[in-house]
Amino acid sequence: MKKELSKLKILVTRDIPELGLNLLRQKGCELNVQTSDNPFSEEEFKIASQWADVVLSSSKEKITENYLNANPQLLMLSQYSAGYDNVDVEACNKRKLPIGHTPQAMNRATSDIAFGLMVATARNFFFMHKKLERGEISGFKPRANLGQEMYGKTLGIFGLGAIGFEMARKCKMAYDMNIIYCNRSQNEKANAELDATLVSFDDLLASSDVISVHSNLSEQTHQIFNAEAFSKMKSSCIFINTSRGKVHDEKALIEALQNGEIWGAGLDVSDPEPMKTDNPLLNMSNVCVLPHIGSATVEARDEMARLSAENIIQYFEKGKMIHCVNPEVQIKEKVYQPKKELQDLLISNGFFVVSSENEIEKGKIWLKLSKHQQKTIFLDSYQINVFKSHVMEDSKSEVGESELRCLLLFFKLKSHDFKEICPSGRFNFDKAKKRILDIENELRELKRMNHLKPRQNKLQRILDNYSSILKTRKLA
Structure with a gap:
C-alpha cells in the first residue's frame, strides 16, 4: 500500500547532488543521506534500510533476496544509475516492489x-x-609510436x-x-x-x-x-x-x-x-x-539525481515512474470514464472524456477535435467538483435528460459562465431554464439602455451556447 509522499522516509545511500535531494525535501520527505566517503557494508546497508520506506541507492549496493527479507516494509527502490545488475529483479517482482533507474541521463x-x-x-x-x-621520448623516429x-x-x-x-x-x-x-x-x-x-x-x-x-x-x-x-x-x-x-x-x-x-x-x-x-x-x-567515470559530468550526475528523485515523486503522486525496470508491478492508476448513459452524448458533441484520477485532480480532461486530433481542457476547482460528483462512472448522482443538457452546457461554457446558470453546481434543468429567461431579460434591458457592453457580450455568449445545446440532435 502506498503512503503519502510527504510522509515518506527515504534512505539515500550516496551523497548525490543537491538537485535531487531538494526535490524530495520540497515534497516534505524525510531523508537520511549517507554523506560519508565510506560506503555501507552489506550488513550496515541492510540495517540502515529498515528505517526507510524507500531506498535511493547506487549500483554498488546489492539488493539481494536476503536484503529484501530483512526489509519487507520497502515500498519502492530508486537506483541512482542506469544499470540494475546489482538488483535481484525476480525477487523484487515476487514482492511487487518497483525499481526505478536513470537511463537517458548519461x-x-x-x-x-x-x-x-x-x-x-x-x-x-x-x-x-x-x-x-x-x-x-628522444628525437624524431618515423616508424615509432604509430x-x-x-x-x-x-x-x-x-x-x-x-x-x-x-x-x-x-x-x-x-x-x-x-x-x-x-x-x-x-x-x-x-x-x-x-x-x-x-x-x-x-x-x-x-x-x-x-x-x-x-x-x-x-x-x-x-x-x-x-x-x-x-x-x-x-x-x-x-x-x-x-x-x-x-x-x-x-x-x-x-x-x-x-x-x-x-x-x-x-x-x-x-x-x-x-x-x-x-x-x-x-x-x-x-x-x-579509466575508473568508471562514464557519467562523471556535472550535467549527467545532476540529471541522474533529478531522475532518481522524480521516479519516487511520480510513483507516489501518479502511480507510475518515469523509468521503471519492472513496470508490471507498479500500482495501476484507476482510469475514470463518464457514466455509460453520458458517453454517446459526449462523443457526439466532440468530447472524449477518459482521465486518470490524478489528471482529474489537476483539472485535465480531453476534448476530441477530430478523429486524429484532440486537445486538453483544464477545469478549475469548481468544475472539477461538478465533474467528479456528476460525471464520473462511480458517482452516485442520477443523471436524466435535463441534466444531460446542463452537462453539455457545463463543458461548452467557461466555469464562471456556467455559474451564471447553475450557481449551486447542481444540474436542475427547470431552474436552468428559468435562469436563462432571466438572462434574456437582463440582456434585453442592457441593450435597450446601451449599457455595459462587456456584460452584454458575456450574456449573449451564454445564450448562444445554450441554444446550440438545445438544438443537439440527441436532445431535440
Whole structure:
C-alpha cells in the first residue's frame, strides 16, 4: 500500500547532488543521506534500510533476496544509475516492489568516454604520456609510436541503445565511419539516420575495426567477449567497453592483447572495480583504462539525481515512474470514464472524456477535435467538483435528460459562465431554464439602455451556447 509522499522516509545511500535531494525535501520527505566517503557494508546497508520506506541507492549496493527479507516494509527502490545488475529483479517482482533507474541521463557523457577511449587507444595517448613522464621520448623516429586513423573505418556497436546510438552518431559525424550493430532487434532510428546495419554477433566480430560495448549485464551478455570472441576479431581491432566489466573476460582480453590478436583496448569498466594496481592492463602500451567515470559530468550526475528523485515523486503522486525496470508491478492508476448513459452524448458533441484520477485532480480532461486530433481542457476547482460528483462512472448522482443538457452546457461554457446558470453546481434543468429567461431579460434591458457592453457580450455568449445545446440532435 502506498503512503503519502510527504510522509515518506527515504534512505539515500550516496551523497548525490543537491538537485535531487531538494526535490524530495520540497515534497516534505524525510531523508537520511549517507554523506560519508565510506560506503555501507552489506550488513550496515541492510540495517540502515529498515528505517526507510524507500531506498535511493547506487549500483554498488546489492539488493539481494536476503536484503529484501530483512526489509519487507520497502515500498519502492530508486537506483541512482542506469544499470540494475546489482538488483535481484525476480525477487523484487515476487514482492511487487518497483525499481526505478536513470537511463537517458548519461547518454552523452558516457558516449563521450567511449569516443575518447577509441581515439586515445588508436593513438596510444595514455602510454605516450607515461613515456613522456619517464623521460623516454628522444628525437624524431618515423616508424615509432604509430597509431591508426578512424576515417572511413567500421564501428561495431554491441547493444545499440541510447548510449550506443550517441557513440555511433559521434563516429559517423567525426570520421564518417560505417555503422554495424548487434542487437536484440532492429534500431529503426539508427538505420534511417546513420545508415546502420543489424548484423549477427559473429559478423560484428569479424567486420569491425572498432567494437564498442553498450549492453546491459545479463546472463546472456556475461563474459560474451571471451577468448573465442577475441580470436574472431581483426588484429587491427580496438575493443571499447564502457558498460560493465563482466561483459568481457578480463583474462582472455589480456591474452588477446599480449598475443596481438587485437590492436588495443579502451576500458572504463573492470571486474572488480576499482581495478587492482598490479593489473597488467595498466602497463600495456595498447590499453587505456579509466575508473568508471562514464557519467562523471556535472550535467549527467545532476540529471541522474533529478531522475532518481522524480521516479519516487511520480510513483507516489501518479502511480507510475518515469523509468521503471519492472513496470508490471507498479500500482495501476484507476482510469475514470463518464457514466455509460453520458458517453454517446459526449462523443457526439466532440468530447472524449477518459482521465486518470490524478489528471482529474489537476483539472485535465480531453476534448476530441477530430478523429486524429484532440486537445486538453483544464477545469478549475469548481468544475472539477461538478465533474467528479456528476460525471464520473462511480458517482452516485442520477443523471436524466435535463441534466444531460446542463452537462453539455457545463463543458461548452467557461466555469464562471456556467455559474451564471447553475450557481449551486447542481444540474436542475427547470431552474436552468428559468435562469436563462432571466438572462434574456437582463440582456434585453442592457441593450435597450446601451449599457455595459462587456456584460452584454458575456450574456449573449451564454445564450448562444445554450441554444446550440438545445438544438443537439440527441436532445431535440
